[in-house]
Amino acid sequence: MNITSAQFVKGILGSDPALDNGFPQVAFVGRSNAGKSSLINSLVRQKSLARTSNTPGRTQQINLFLINNNCYFLDLPGYGYAKASKNRQAELGSLIREYLFVAKYDKQKIVQVIDGAVGPTELDLEILRMLEEHEKEILIIANKFDKVKKTSQKRQLEIIREKVGEHTVVAYSSKENLGRNELLHEIL
Ligand SMILES: Nc1nc2c(ncn2[C@@H]2O[C@H](COP(=O)(O)OP(=O)(O)OP(=O)(O)O)[C@@H](O)[C@H]2O)c(=O)[nH]1
Numbered sequence: 472m473n474i475t476s477a478q479f480v481k482g483i484l485g486s487d488p489a490l491d492n493g494f495p496q497v498a499f500v501g502r503s504n505a506g507k508s509s510l511i512n513s514l515v516r517q518k519s520l521a522r523t524s525n526t527p528g529r530t531q532q533i534n535l536f537l538i539n540n541n542c543y544f545l546d547l548p549g550y551g552y553a554k555a556s557k558n559r560q561a562e563l564g565s566l567i568r569e570y571l572f573v574a575k576y577d578k579q580k581i582v583q584v585i586d587g588a589v590g591p592t593e594l595d596l597e598i599l600r601m602l603e604e605h606e607k608e609i610l611i612i613a614n615k616f617d618k619v620k621k622t623s624q625k626r627q628l629e630i631i632r633e634k635v636g637e638h639t640v641v642a643y644s645s646k647e648n649l650g651r652n653e654l655l656h657e658i659l
């Protein structure tokens with residue numbers, strides 16, 4: 472299946488009536504700067520549908536995108552952005568929690584985006600455990616895989632798989648479009 476249309480709908484804070492129409496949802500979560508917004512842009516093949524930045528903490532609300540007029544992508548703010556003020560971190564944390572752990576949606580997939588060159592951090596694994604406890608459907612994306620040397624890629628993927636356990640891990644590069652078909656196959 473492919474993506475034929477993608478539009479920005481609106482920014483939301485936690486939950487929103489727009490999400491109650493029964494459309495399937497794919498939410499992209501991950502550490503600040505892991506490349507969630509870039510990943511969405513590479514999937515929809517638009518350079519700047521989702522705003523990206525070299526500066527962590529770019530995405531400050533949940534951005535809702537309508538895909539193929541029948542499904543939503545949600546670009547969540549990153550977690551673990553240490554430079555944001557304590558208040559701001561708390562606000563972002565609570566809107567992420569509201570969407571992920573308080574609101575309930577039948578057709579929801581969570582794509583956890585990690586830096587594939589770094590591997591899952593303690594914080595990534597902590598969030599993953601919380602997602603598991605809430606029985607979410609989870610897929611892990613090892614993004615920025617273009618930064619891993621060709622000769623180390625196989626081993627790096629094994630290391631990531633050992634750390635995250637039973638979940639499907641897709642090696643991805645938003646920069647080089649690696650993994651796009653595999654990811655689309657998994658989510659659509
Ligand atoms: N080399 C490489 N860089 C990437 C890739 N994906 C994203 N980046 C870079 O990583 C940086 C952060 O990308 P964003 O997409 O803004 O990250 P984000 O996860 O949305 O960040 P927040 O909104 O702050 O949570 C940017 O400088 C991107 O160009 C990739 O696959 N390979």
Ligand SMILES: [Mg+2]
Pocket residue numbers: 507508509522523529530546547548549
């Ligand atoms: Mg972002």
